[in-house]
Structure formats: structure tokens, C-alpha cells
Amino acid sequence: MAEKLLVVEDSKAIARVIQKIGESLNYEVTVAGSMAELKDILEDNVDFFVATIDYSLPDAPNGEAIEYVLSHHIPGVVMTGVMDDVTRQKILAQPVIDYIPKENGQAYMYLKRILYWQRKNNKISVLVVDDSRSARLHIADLLKRRNFTVHIAENGIEALEVLEKHPSIKMVVTDLEMPEMDGIELTNEIRRRFNRDLLAIIGVSGAEYGSNTARFIKNGADDFLRKPFCPEEFYCRITQNIENLANIEQIQKVAFTDYLTELPNRRAFFQQAEGCITRYRSKQAEFCLVMMDIDFFKKVNDTYGHNAGDHVLKMLALYLRKHFGTGLIARLGGEEFAVLIEGQSKQQLCAKLNDFRKEISEKTITYEKDAINFTISIGVVFNSTELLAKQMSLADEALYFAKENGRNQIKVADTL
Numbered sequence: 293m294a295e296k297l298l299v300v301e302d303s304k305a306i307a308r309v310i311q312k313i314g315e316s317l318n319y320e321v322t323v324a325g326s327m328a329e330l331k332d333i334l335e336d337n338v339d340f341f342v343a344t345i346d347y348s349l350p351d352a353p354n355g356e357a358i359e360y361v362l363s364h365h366i367p368g369v370v371m372t373g374v375m376d377d378v379t380r381q382k383i384l385a386q387p388v389i390d391y392i393p394k395e396n397g398q399a400y401m402y403l404k405r406i407l408y409w410q411r412k413n414n415k416i417s418v419l420v421v422d423d424s425r426s427a428r429l430h431i432a433d434l435l436k437r438r439n440f441t442v443h444i445a446e447n448g449i450e451a452l453e454v455l456e457k458h459p460s461i462k463m464v465v466t467d468l469e470m471p472e473m474d475g476i477e478l479t480n481e482i483r484r485r486f487n488r489d490l491l492a493i494i495g496v497s498g499a500e501y502g503s504n505t506a507r508f509i510k511n512g513a514d515d516f517l518r519k520p521f522c523p524e525e526f527y528c529r530i531t532q533n534i535e536n537l538a539n540i541e542q543i544q545k546v547a548f549t550d551y552l553t554e555l556p557n558r559r560a561f562f563q564q565a566e567g568c569i570t571r572y573r574s575k576q577a578e579f580c581l582v583m584m585d586i587d588f589f590k591k592v593n594d595t596y597g598h599n600a601g602d603h604v605l606k607m608l609a610l611y612l613r614k615h616f617g618t619g620l621i622a623r624l625g626g627e628e629f630a631v632l633i634e635g636q637s638k639q640q641l642c643a644k645l646n647d648f649r650k651e652i653s654e655k656t657i658t659y660e661k662d663a664i665n666f667t668i669s670i671g672v673v674f675n676s677t678e679l680l681a682k683q684m685s686l687a688d689e690a691l692y693f694a695k696e697n698g699r700n701q702i703k704v705a706d707t708l
């Protein structure tokens with residue numbers, strides 16, 4: 293079910309922009325154009341995930357709507373055209389998610405980022421490390437407003453223990469001066485265990501120690517906040533670092549995934565196969581490395597078109613997932629796939645592969661008005677102690693032999 297976004301805004305044009313932003317993020321949007329409308333809406337329904345609140349409404353000109361929305365336990369982002377410092381302080385004294393001056397189009401881009409992350413953040417854990425209880429609670433409170441899952445620690449040693457227990461932690465916000473182990477030592481220790489792709493570190497320290505910014509960064513921190521900091525700066529840095537991690541994750545996903553079938557690609561297969569084989573060997577399991585190729589695939593493309601060919605590749609990937617999902621499957625390129633699986637015995641693995649080959653040969657794939665039949669050839673090497681590249685070349689030779697021998701069959705490398 294879609295989360296609900298409440299837009300409190302008297303300008304119809306701005307409300308429409310925010311509504312569009314909300315809908316593009318799959319929020320179900322309700323608009324209140326005045327304080328009176330807001331009261332009516334919240335009388336019947338307080339089930340809103342988040343609200344955007346215009347500071348000045350015709351019937352509530354001094355931010356009254358903010359307190360009203362927050363009193364219904366609805367987290368709110370304040371949008372305002374009033375830019376003076378007194379208003380800003382008044383807004384930030386309340387537990388709002390953020391405060392956005394409606395200066396230009398960037399304000400709406402920033403709002404979109406907030407609304408996007410507000411839904412994702414509850415799956416992201418952040419560790420706050422500070423020996424001062426009040427500082428810890430303040431940072432934890434700011435993070436909870438943004439929906440993060442928060443862990444806390446009083447010093448570096450405790451922080452390492454918490455990190456060990458909660459591998460889901462993606463970000464550490466650490467103070468500098470702490471007993472037992474300070475923030476710089478902690479940053480150093482964390483970087484020995486987690487690289488920057490997996491975990492971000494933000495160092496925090498008092499204004500009088502200017503050089504600490506560089507010390508934190510040189511020791512592996514990603515960012516730095518000087519105390520006392522304002523909530524807006526804190527949120528900007530947190531969001532920026534979370535977005536960096538998400539971008540790296542996305543780039544890695546793209547680099548290791550086949551775009552068409554969404555199976556792991558050749559790079560991913562080479563990266564993961566050695567580890568799989570080592571695991572199979574250490575538990576003395578029977579295993580095999582399989583190279584698989586669609587027969588006369590060019591004919592499928594020539595007869596039914598390239599899109600139909602793509603559909604066949606996607607369907608084969610689905611069947612591979614269904615049959616060999618517990619192993620490692622990859623599309624190596626074109627119409628060639630690799631599978632690494634363990635089983636009870638060579639016979640059982642052979643039977644499994646043969647059942648798969650047979651099922652594919654009997655299946656009819658429909659694409660638009662066409663019914664497409666195709667077969668696959670398989671080359672396999674069992675329990676090989678050779679290096680991965682050699683195992684792949686042995687399975688490939690067996691595959692070539694299966695093709696030469698008439699296709700739609702399995703050849704085992706050591707029977708060549």
C-alpha cells in the first residue's frame with residue numbers, strides 16, 4: 293500500500309508541483325489549501341507518513357499549521373518563503389524533519405530527495421558515538437526524525453562491539469574526544485574492517501580544533517561536522533553521504549549484473565566462483581561447473597526478430613533460476629550461460645542437468661503471436677581441482693563437443 297503524503301499549501305501551483313513530486317515517488321497525496329481544510333482532513337484521518345507544511349497560510353500566517361501537524365505525530369518538512377533568522381529559529385526549535393526556503397527550483401529537488409529517503413531510511417542503521425549523553429541523544433533524535441534506525445555507543449571500544457553485532461550499520465557519526473578510544477582511533481579501526489564502499493564515517497568535533505577536520509579525513513572519515521552544528525547542515529551531510537553509498541551500490545550492481553536477464557554477468561561469475569568452489573570443497577560436496585549455450589540462436593533472431601530472441605534469453609534465465617537458484621548462475625555473454633552447483637553425487641547432478649535440458653527442449657515460449665521452441669547444449673566438468681579458468685575451458689571444450697555431436701545434449705569434460 294502506498295504511503296500517504298499530506299501537502300499543506302495555499303498556492304495551487306506550488307501544491308501541484310509538490311503533488312507531482314509525491315506521486316512520482318509513489319506517495320498517495322492529499323492537499324490541504326488552508327488551516328481550516330487541514331483541520332477537516334486530520335479529523336478523519338491522521339494516517340499520514342509525512343507532510344510538507346507551508347509556513348504561512350491565509351488563516352494561519354505564523355506557522356500555526358506546523359505545530360498542528362506535528363501534534364498529530366505526522367513528521368513534517370516546512371516549506372517557507374519567509375527567510376528571516378527569527379522565523380528560521382522558531383521553525384527549527386520544533387521537531388521538524390527539515391526546513392526548506394522556497395528560493396528556487398532547487399528547493400523542490402531537495403524536497404524530492406527528502407521524501408525519497410524518508411521512506412528508505414528506516415532500512416539504514418546509523419551508529420552515534422559520543423561520551424556525552426546529551427550530545428548522543430541530540431544526534432540520535434535528529435536521525436530518528438529522518439526515520440533512520442539508530443544505535444548508540446559511549447566510546448570507540450563500545451562502538452566496535454556494536455558494529456560487530458549489527459553488520460547492517462551503514463554510517464558512523466563519531467565525536468573526537470572520548471575515553472577508552474577516541475574518534476580518530478575509532479575511524480582508523482573501522483577502516484581496517486570496512487572499506488568506504490560499505491560504511492561512511494562522519495567525524496564531529498569542537499570549533500576550536502580546526503586541524504581535526506583534516507585528521508579525521510586522513511584517517512578514513514568521509515566527512516566532518518564542527519560543533520555546534522545546525523540541523524540543516526547535519527541533514528545535508530548525512531543525506532549526501534547516504535546518497536554516495538547508494539550510488540556506489542548502484543554502480544556495483546550495474547557492473548556485476550547482466551542488463552537483459554538481470555543474472556550475474558561474467559565479471560560477477562569470475563568474482564564469486566572461486567569462493568563457491570572453495571566452499572564446496574571444504575565440505576567435501578560433489579559439484580560441477582557447467583557451460584550452456586542455446587542451439588541455433590541466430591535462427592531464433594532471424595525467424596522471430598531480435599526482441600523475441602531477447603525474450604527467449606530472459607525466459608531461459610528464469611528457468612535457470614528456478615532449477616539452479618541455490619548455485620551460482622551467470623550470463624557470460626550472447627546466448628552463453630554458466631552454472632556452478634553442488635549435489636549429492638555426480639549421477640544426481642547429471643540427472644538434474646539432463647532434466648533441465650529435456651524440459652527446455654519440450655517447452656514452447658510464446659512471444660506476441662509466435663510459439664518458439666529451442667534447445668540447449670551443455671558442457672560440464674565435475675569436481676575439478678583445476679584453476680577456475682582451466683575448469684571453464686574444459687567445460688567449454690565439452691560444450692563444443694556437444695554442439696559438434698548434434699546439439700541438444702550434455703557432454704562431460706572428463707569423458708572426452
Ligand SMILES: Nc1nc2c(ncn2[C@@H]2O[C@H](COP(=O)(O)OP(=O)(O)OP(=O)(O)O)[C@@H](O)[C@H]2O)c(=O)[nH]1
Nearest residue numbers: 585586587588589590591593598599601602626627
Ligand atoms: N536477441 C539477442 N540476440 C543476441 C544477443 N546476444 C547475442 N545474440 C545473438 O546470438 C546469436 C549467436 O549466434 P551464433 O554464435 O552463430 O550461434 P548459434 O546460432 O546459437 O549457433 P550454435 O551456437 O552453433 O548452435 C547471434 O545472432 C547474436 O546476434 C542478445 O542479447 N539478444
